[in-house]
Amino acid sequence: MARTRKGVIAAAGALSLAALVLTGCAGNNGNPLSNDSGSKGSSGTITVGSAAFPENAILAYIYADALSDAGVKTDVKANIGQRDRYIAALKNDEIQLVPEYTGNLLQFLDSTSKVSSSDEVYSALQTAVKNGGGGKLDAGKAEVLDQAPGQDADSYNVTKKFSDDNHVTSLADLKNVKGELKVAANPEFATRPYGIPGLKSTYGVSATLTPINDSGGANTLKALLDGSVQLADIYSSDPSIAKNNLVTLADPQHLIAAQNVVPLISSKVASAKVKDTLNKVSAKLTTDQLSDMLKKSYNDKEASDQIAKEWVKANGF
Incomplete structure (x- = not known):
């Protein structure tokens, strides 16, 4: 973290x-x-x-x-x-x-x-x-x-609407999404193995980083909710996930370690x-x-x- x-x-x-x-x-x-x-x-x-x-x-x-x-x-x-x-x-x-x-x-x-x-x-x-x-x-x-x-843990989250519209419940599903994928996360997410590089190498998903330096906090959440990004890295214990009915994407290939x-x-x-x-x-x-x-x-x-x-x-x- x-x-x-x-x-x-x-x-x-x-x-x-x-x-x-x-x-x-x-x-x-x-x-x-x-x-x-x-x-x-x-x-x-x-x-x-x-x-x-x-x-x-x-x-x-x-x-x-x-x-x-x-x-x-x-x-x-x-x-x-x-x-x-x-x-x-x-x-x-x-x-x-x-x-x-x-x-x-x-x-x-x-x-x-x-x-x-x-x-x-x-x-x-x-x-x-x-x-x-x-x-x-x-x-x-x-x-x-x-x-x-x-x-x-870090976790990739999407809005319920994005999940329903694109049939996405897993990181593996992202490869079927058409259009640009932007991820809101801390700047270091650009190089971390579980960040942008890992999405590509593990799931074949190309995404760009929208750097927001608040560790999954208010500004990261706002970017997701207002549609500026499609995914947000938010810590799994954060109550904002449940409060905003976000969908945490499953990670079947264990990109994010324990x-x-x-x-x-x-x-x-x-x-x-x-x-x-x-x-x-x-x-x-x-x-x-x-x-x-x-x-x-x-x-x-x-x-x-x-x-x-x-x-x-x-x-x-």
């Missing part, structure tokens, strides 16, 4: 939610790492980062709150940006922990990987992280802990207590819970840190 990823039909609602994606999830304005000079991992504090969408910020606060309750000093730097930025921050010791998604992280670290099931992806990811992911991490200095049963939530952590702070606490968090995180937390974020406008506190308390940490 990551990555949310983040009513929304009306223009005002879309703009409001877009603001939430950019600012509400983090409690930080501008660059959340801008005031970190000289404090890299120096105080015994684990700094938890997040990508720039609400679900990931909520998970970062969950990690931080659970660790704090276990007696570990933590800080949160949410809303850092896309994967390239926060992985660099982890490598540079600006942060020491970040919630991740197994399939997308694996493809980021090893673009040659072809595995797709949860267990295969997790095993390959452990190896890729250990080996440093082609230099994107330092070999032997980071690790992934237990993966959660909960997943939040996307279990997993902690990515600097090995230097991965003590037995830290690992045990985070593994207990992962064991309790389900896909339904991810969706419920996003409903609180999008529909009820609850702050990410408050949603996290509620989850941590409800789950006995």
Whole structure:
């Protein structure tokens, strides 16, 4: 992911939610790492980062709150940006922990990987992280802990009208659609294996990208609903899919790999207590819970840190 990823039909609602994606999830304005000079991992504090969408910020606060309750000093730097930025921050010791998604992280670290099931992806990811992911991490200095049963994957979505008019319920059906196909997604979708290149190589479908940098949020949804694009990459746990009666296209060739939530952590702070606490968090995180937390974020406008506190308390940490 990551990555949310983040009513929304009306223009005002879309703009409001877009603001939430950019600012509400983090409690930080501008660059959340801008005031970190000289404090890299120096105080015994684990700094938890997040990508720039609400679900990931909520998970970062969950990690931080659970660790704090276990007696570990933590800080949160949410809303850092896309994967390239926060992985660099982890490598540079600006942060020491970040919630991740197994399939997308694996493809980021090893673009040659072809595995797709949860267990295969997790095993390959452990190896890729250990080996440093082609230099994107330092070999032997980071690790992934237990993966959660909960997943939040990229998913291709169309409107119900487009699905009915074109008899499309699967990515494989797209090759029979006449006319141009545009996909709204983050800019990196142009090169990701599960993005535009994967549509062509796996399904024989030619499409062009309409880059919208909100991780499947309000502006991406608006482009789909107003017909500017025919497909939109929206995270599978996003409540806007059900709310707007969107059709998530089946992926019979497993273009999109499993996307279990997993902690990515600097090995230097991965003590037995830290690992045990985070593994207990992962064991309790389900896909339904991810969706419920996003409903609180999008529909009820609850702050990410408050949603996290509620989850941590409800789950006995």
